[in-house]
Amino acid sequence: MARNGLPTATTRTTGSAGGGVGESVPRPDGRLKVTGEFAYSSDLWHEDMLWGRTLRSPVAHAEILALDTTRALAVPGVHAVLTHEDLPTAVRHYGLEIPDTPVLARDRVRHHGEPLALVAADHPETARRAADLIEIVHRELPLVTDESSALAPDAPLLHPGRTDPHAAHVPHPNVVHRQPVRRGDVAAARRRADVIVRGEYVFGMQDQAFLGPESGLAVPAEDGGVDLHVATQWLHADRRQIAPVLGLPEELVRMTLAGVGGAFGGREDLSMQIHASLLALRTGRPVKMVYDRAESFFGHVHRHPARLRYEHGATREGRLTHVSARIVLDGGAYASSSPAVVGNAASLAVGPYVVDHVDVEALALYTNNPPCGAMRGFGAVQACFAYEAQMDRLGAELGLHPVELRRRNAMSEGSTLPTGQRVDSPAPVAELLRRVRERPLPPARQWETSEGVDVRQLPGGPSNSTHGEGVVRGVGYAVGFKNVGYSEGFDDHSTARVRLEATGGEPVATVHTAMAEVGQGGVTVHTQIARTELGVSRVILAPADTRVGSAGSTSASRQTYVTGGAVRNACALVRERVLELGRRRFGAAEPAWLTEELLLADGKVVTAGGEVLAGLGDVLGGEAVEVERAWRHRPTEPFDPHTGQxxxxxxxxxxxxxxxxxxDTELGLVKVVELACAQDVGKAVNPLSVTGQVQGGTAQGLGIAVMEEIVVDPATARVRNPSFTDYLIPTLLDTPPIPVDLLELADPHAPYGLRGAGEAPTLSSTPAIVAAIRDATGLALRRVPVRPEHIAPG
Incomplete structure (x- = not known):
């Protein structure tokens, strides 16, 4: 408390308004979503709207010689057909970090499915038929599909003449970004090592596989601007990229968040936003675009596939002497967020272990494969699979239990990372491992019941593939760590507007941010913070749009930390102003107010001793107090491009x-029986939601471990499985019990001591599952996803 009786920005009230910080609060949209009543962006409707359609390249790398739109324009009901030549400005590229992605391809396509032309028609089927009538004349070009073809002396340059900030630090123009991390003397440490293990690991391309394909509605406005309603992760970054292409100032591109059916990084990049806006401005009619599932696979970025080469050394006592690694990420045709993914992969490449001697190189390539970018845990997920496999191999060489080897090398608060950064908050790696190891194991042979064999509990499940013959059990462990928030000097901030007023004598708080609610739970967190800080029960969450300052992206596990911090600080300033208003109005009549500290609790102004002085409605007197405040966490700095420090x-x-x-070692089938997780979340603002986030991230890790992979034909660079028929994701039948043990060791630098929670479990679940399969089969298994043919004999 401040001496004048007004709470400081860091003070929490003693209010007891229900549903505050630390309580499990149900999602207000939860019932609507499970009953199918929730309005997603694909449900948007405008009375006179047209439907948009995108024509996409059938080949991965080609010179475009001609696009003939004559037949498409002749189709009744078609209102517009646009190609690159019809774009209204000289700005014809966009990109999150590097503007290298064409709005529509002009003379060259660089990946299968790249947009070539747009159609607007009065019916979606008409638009589809018209797009199919556009004639493409092209000449295929040599493909760049992997490291050897990308870095060959005569390799085709996918982006010649690069001028982006990373171009000066890469060894070849087909390298998007390169980041080394060097610390100590690896050569000397290698000579001192008693045991050295080396391995090469392959990580497949994973899709975000969100529920709702890309969709949105663009409405032209009378002032020449456009109102865009869209499912996205970052409203303001979208607007920053859209406006120059349309030739509009940003204030004339008004964006409102529509219902989002999941994201996981796949909505950070633009998809249909510019295309729908172009068609709306050209036709003067609202235009709706909705991708089908196959087009969605081409309409967003994926998780980078990777090839990782590692060397770990250790003493006989199990102390790590050194780690060296080379991580090659396939970024696909355009940059997207590859530079940030490289930075994460390099800086987190060693894992949560203390190692004095490190030599890491991470890089991302430009290829003709599908573009890759953000996906839950980006960069760190690929590295974790490899370094945890290495720790298991090292433990086996030393005769140490995998948990014991990790415990002996676990980082803790005060440890120094390979980047030279000191860990200045709790890092309970050993404790998390202890908790999962000591948890009782599920009963063996659960498929044997008094009524016979329950095939649902066996590998293969209801397919009735086996009755227990050749089925063996395995147990595996893994631990990972993930950075929270944007890094490397990025101005990571958020903005919140909070309004407090009395409606019918009842105090009501309204919270307005541009945060994209994509399922992570901000719809409860921000109202919980307002209840806690303002001591009121009724809190309204305004729709997210660009009328308020940026909230940044809903990614990097940052929203509860950063936008939650902005809401908290805005509430604190509102609280100060309300209490000062109360002091001015009632201070002369109530001398105690001049000496005692004042709080807001249960919609009243009270003294620190609990005496009720006035209702908030009386204090506000018909006025409203509104504050908009930006909030930034402590600054970061770029990694040195040569040392990674x-x-x-x-x-x-x-x-x-x-x-x-x-x-089942004969059929190669895997049943994950249990995935127990222990995680430090600093402070569980909403324990119910946090547990759901941990379980959801764990399930996505299960997917990449044994099921999920976008298969790209190496001969043509074409995607072979763009559907949920052929791209498999875990269902309820595949997802085991996921018991969650939450630790709450506060980070003193964060609001309420919280930690971002959504990404970390995606890291460690994958290597834990693969370690368990290795334990059951004795196989090396250095690639994910693990397929039946990797397990069963040929």
Whole structure:
């Protein structure tokens, strides 16, 4: 408390308004979503709207010689057909970090499915038929599909004449970004090592596989601007990229968040936003675009596939002497967020372990494969799979239990990372491992019941593939850590507007941010913070749009930390102003107000001793108090481009998993029996929601471990499985019990001591599952996803 009786920005009230910070609060949209009543962006409707359609390239790399739109324009009901030549400005590229992505391809396509032309028609089927009538004349070009073809001396340059900030630090123009991390003397440490293990690992391309394909509605406005309603992760970054292409100032591109059916990084990049806006401005009619599932696979970025080469050394006592690694990420045709993914992969490449001697190189390539960018845990997920496999191999060489080897090398608060940054908050790696190891194992042979064999509990499940013959159990462990928030000097901030007023004598708070609610739970967190800080029960969450300052992206596990911090600080300033208003109005009549500290609780002004002085409605007197405030966490700095040294990250999240699997070694089928997780979340603002986030991230890690992979034909660079028929994701039948043990060790630098929670469990669940399969089968298994043919004999 401040001496004058007004709470400071860091003070929490003692209010008891229900549903505050630390309570489990149900999602207001939860019932609507599970009953199918929730309005997603694909449900948007305008009375006189047209439908948009995108024509996409059938080949991965080609010179475009001609696009003939004559037949498409002749189709009744078609209102516009646009190609690159019809774009209204000289700005014809966009991109999150590097503006290298064409709005529509002009003379060259660089990946299968790249947009070539747009159609607007009065019916979606008419638009589809018209797009199919556009004639493409092209000449195929040599493909760049992997490291050898990308870096060959005579390799085709996918982006010649690059001028982006990373171009000066890469060894070849087909390298998007390169980041080394060097510390100590690896050569000398290698000579001192008693045991050295080396391995090469392959990580497949994963899709975000969100529920709702890309969709939105663009409405032309009378002032020449456009109102865009869209499912996205970052309203203001979208607007920053859209406006120059349309030739409009940003204030004439008004964006409102529509219902989002999941994201996981796949909505950070633009998809249909510019295309729908172009068609709306050209036709003067609202234009709706909705991708089908196949087009969605081409309409957003994916998780980078990777090839990782590691060397770990250790003493006989199990102390790590050194780690060297080379991580090659396939960024696909355009940059997207590849530079940030490289930075994460390099800086987190060693894992949550203390190692004095490190030599890491991470890079991302330009290729003719599908563009890759953000996906839950980006960069850190790929590295975790490899370094955890290495720790298991090292433990086996030393005769140490995998948990014991990790415990001996676990980082803790005060440890120094390979980047030179000191960990200045709790890092309970050993404790998380202890908790998952000591949890009782699920009963063996659960498929044997008094009524016979329950095939649902066996590998293969209801397909009735096996009755237990050749089924063996394995147990595996893994731990990972992930940075929270944007890093490397990025101005990571958020903005919140909070309004407090009395309606019918009842105090009501309204919270307005541009945060994209994509399922992470901000719809409860921000109202919980307002209840806690303002001591009122009724809180309204205004729709997210660009009428308020940026909230940044809903990614990097940052929204509860950063936008939650902005809401908290805005509430604190509102509280101060309300209490000052109360002091001015009632101070002369109530001398105690001049000496006692004042709080807001249960919609009243009270003294620190609990005496009720006035209702908030009386204090406000018909007025409203409104504050908009931006909030920034402590600054970060770029990593040195040659050594990787620097305080590049804000915060770290830690999670450990123990996986129990049963494997039919004859058929190659895997049943994940349990995935126990222990995670430090600093402060569980909404324990129910946090547990759901941990379980959801764990399930996505299960997907990449044994099921999910976008298959790209190496001969043509074409995607072979763009559908949920052929791209498999875990269902309820595949997802095991996921018991969650939450630790709440506060980070003193964060609001309420919280940590970002959504990404960390995605890291460790994958290597834990694969470790359990190795334990069951004795196979090396250095690639994910693990397929039946990797397990069963040929």
């Amino acid at each position: 620097g305080n590049g990250h804000v915060q770290y999240a830690f999670a450990a998993h123990r996986a129990v699997v049963e494997v």
